[in-house]
Amino acid sequence: MSVLQRPKEAYLNVFAYRMAPKEEFFTRGHRACQGCGPALGLRHIMKAAGRDTIVVNATGCMEIISSPYPFTSWAVPWIHVAFENAAAVASGIDAAIKALQRKGKIPPKKINILAIAGDGGTADIGLQALSGMLARGHSVTYICYDNEAYMNTGVQGSSATPFGASTTTTPAGKVSFGAGYWKKNVAAIAAAHDVPYVATACPSYPLDLIRKVRRSFELEGPAYIHLFSVCPTGWGTPPELTVRMGRLAVETGMFPLYEVEYGRYKLTIDFPQGLRPVEDYLRQQRRFRHLTPDVIEQIQSRVTAEYERLKKMEKVTQE
Amino acid sequence: MWYLLQGVPGPVHQDGRRGGGIMARREGIEVSIAIAEAARQANVDVVSAYPITPQTHIVEHLAQLVADGNLDADYITVESEHTAMSACVGASVAGARVFTSTSAQGLALMNEIVYLASSLRTPVVMALANRALSGPISIWNDHSDVMNERDTGWISIFANNGQEAYDLTLMAFPIGEDRRVMHPVMINFDGFILTHVIEPIYIFDDDEIADFIPPFEPIYRVHPDYPVTMGPVGVPDIYTEAKKQQDVAIRESRAVIERVFEEFAQRYGRRYRAVETYRADDAEIVLLAQGSVIEAAEVAVDYLRDQGKKVGAVELRLWRPFPFDDMKEVLCGNTIKQVLVLDRCISFGGPPGPVLSEVRSALYHEPLRPMVVGVVAGLGGRDVPLEDYVEMFQIGEDCLRTGKEPGEEPELVKIVGLRE
Numbered sequence: 001m002s003v004l005q006r007p008k009e010a011y012l013n014v015f016a017y018r019m020a021p022k023e024e025f026f027t028r029g030h031r032a033c034q035g036c037g038p039a040l041g042l043r044h045i046m047k048a049a050g051r052d053t054i055v056v057n058a059t060g061c062m063e064i065i066s067s068p069y070p071f072t073s074w075a076v077p078w079i080h081v082a083f084e085n086a087a088a089v090a091s092g093i094d095a096a097i098k099a100l101q102r103k104g105k106i107p108p109k110k111i112n113i114l115a116i117a118g119d120g121g122t123a124d125i126g127l128q129a130l131s132g133m134l135a136r137g138h139s140v141t142y143i144c145y146d147n148e149a150y151m152n153t154g155v156q157g158s159s160a161t162p163f164g165a166s167t168t169t170t171p172a173g174k175v176s177f178g179a180g181y182w183k184k185n186v187a188a189i190a191a192a193h194d195v196p197y198v199a200t201a202c203p204s205y206p207l208d209l210i211r212k213v214r215r216s217f218e219l220e221g222p223a224y225i226h227l228f229s230v231c232p233t234g235w236g237t238p239p240e241l242t243v244r245m246g247r248l249a250v251e252t253g254m255f256p257l258y259e260v261e262y263g264r265y266k267l268t269i270d271f272p273q274g275l276r277p278v279e280d281y282l283r284q285q286r287r288f289r290h291l292t293p294d295v296i297e298q299i300q301s302r303v304t305a306e307y308e309r310l311k312k313m314e315k316v317t318q319e
Numbered sequence: 320m321w322y323l324l325q326g327v328p329g330p331v332h333q334d335g336r337r338g339g340g341i342m343a344r345r346e347g348i349e350v351s352i353a354i355a356e357a358a359r360q361a362n363v364d365v366v367s368a369y370p371i372t373p374q375t376h377i378v379e380h381l382a383q384l385v386a387d388g389n390l391d392a393d394y395i396t397v398e399s400e401h402t403a404m405s406a407c408v409g410a411s412v413a414g415a416r417v418f419t420s421t422s423a424q425g426l427a428l429m430n431e432i433v434y435l436a437s438s439l440r441t442p443v444v445m446a447l448a449n450r451a452l453s454g455p456i457s458i459w460n461d462h463s464d465v466m467n468e469r470d471t472g473w474i475s476i477f478a479n480n481g482q483e484a485y486d487l488t489l490m491a492f493p494i495g496e497d498r499r500v501m502h503p504v505m506i507n508f509d510g511f512i513l514t515h516v517i518e519p520i521y522i523f524d525d526d527e528i529a530d531f532i533p534p535f536e537p538i539y540r541v542h543p544d545y546p547v548t549m550g551p552v553g554v555p556d557i558y559t560e561a562k563k564q565q566d567v568a569i570r571e572s573r574a575v576i577e578r579v580f581e582e583f584a585q586r587y588g589r590r591y592r593a594v595e596t597y598r599a600d601d602a603e604i605v606l607l608a609q610g611s612v613i614e615a616a617e618v619a620v621d622y623l624r625d626q627g628k629k630v631g632a633v634e635l636r637l638w639r640p641f642p643f644d645d646m647k648e649v650l651c652g653n654t655i656k657q658v659l660v661l662d663r664c665i666s667f668g669g670p671p672g673p674v675l676s677e678v679r680s681a682l683y684h685e686p687l688r689p690m691v692v693g694v695v696a697g698l699g700g701r702d703v704p705l706e707d708y709v710e711m712f713q714i715g716e717d718c719l720r721t722g723k724e725p726g727e728e729p730e731l732v733k734i735v736g737l738r739e
Contacts, residue, residue, distance in 0.1 A: 052543040067552050084401070088409070091405075092367060095393035111543055136395065
């Protein structure tokens, strides 16, 4: 499929990046791997969030690479406390800012509070804190950068690891095809909290990502953005193909881009001509190269069904 | 007339000083409520707490104060203690005065963030209703929860009655928030034995206490106007130095603690000391303990003194920073031949209790040190009646005579009140 055959929204999002703000708040000098998807995503996210933002970062790749004392890549106030509590620390900051502004101890000002955690810090160990934050209704945007395993500690499987992926704790072997469970749908869990805004995003679609981050801050209350983030190191993909791999994930339906605003679903990047086969995406990655046709078929049927379900949700909720 | 213009008589203290012209009213009040009132009078900005017996009445009362508009604070109804302490850290780094309260399992769950609260230098104040750690599950009082957090870098102070719990909660804010200190403070008081008891407590007038607690002015805060990076990676080049700084800071907090104790005494007449003594001046055996048991021990001391025994009691009020000098001054080079340490917690397979090993090591290099032995009692809500204290002093006498430890080999732990 050539570029021009794609729907207009899809290629605009890829090529109109010059429309993004020039200021950088997640700046150069960090120690991420070549072709790091989460680092690329963070750069876009911080352009969208802007100067008046407080960032709470869970332990993980993005925390480690950006803050080896005495260096920092952050041009905004930033705090790291622990692995599982980004949502909890952000809750405290939100409560404090509200209380201090109400009591006149600090001047009134709209401050964006952004919690950032990886898929392990979100889908696994931080899920309880995230649920608490969403349920209590804090004005916090929580972004999970999902690179589908514990990459910082050496590619161990998380509950966001996709079916069939080989990781160091879900290795493919003579009697195993890798992760034998399906990827946990944290965006759906977040949406079940009936929060104002839930979205999925991918750095390969920067304008879509920037718009979603901005939207999350416009709406009063908690927001959750699930950022699909390619990890060349962990996935075994060429670093220069990070953006392409992200696009393939979206184009195959492995990771659909949608948003849920006050319960209304909308696919923000859709492919009316149909999805590419998942094999186009899987075949290019070391973590999936052991997959046999029957496992790929299982993945294909699940992806097709999930995409259909999303389309139905969109139809039902937009009415 | 609610207000006593004659000043506030203090609890039992040696110099018998009293304040003058202090605006306070004496109320029959549940100790938990008094502690919550102290947090209100400190005008906390954020309360983040998760309910656990026997701490519940404190947080319930705070929630009601917020609901009624009597305390302008955000009460965060967190989903766990881990989040309770995490939110406390977040709120504190944002510049808020923060209060929380917990017990036992709650403290154990928040342990990871308890460490972080001190290393991030957030002056969180925690009211800790001491309770036994599971298992088997016990909601009743001992000190295993706080001893588990001994090395977390918090300032840790023990109250032995309701008045002290209220006073110390008030003092925790100016101690922790002092710019030389910037450390979290936990105030320990025994679960149920204190929390659920209605005591006559002098509650200060709000105006009276307002200027005792100056506004919290953090050195750094997370705010877009002053971008800072907090909690960066401590590479091996700097981790050791960071820990050293933390240790220096908590040791130096001792001077601020003394200043706040002194200011409180000057204003209100109740003098607090890092180490308190009771009839120890000419004593040969002193029982050293922490928390509410010390008041019962004092009754036992009186009883034995009437029989001509030279006994006394010592209260180790300030647990961290450990008051080395005070301990030496009180216990060494005088008539005291033996310190009998009462631990409310077992150090399994080690020296019987944590307080015993601390006291022993603090006195180890003193040429005129007394014998230091220990017993364990009052675990998981087991009452320690008068006869048990009498037995403890008897054990002490036997040890002094034989020169041996109380427990028999191979089990060195002597538990008083154990049902055989």
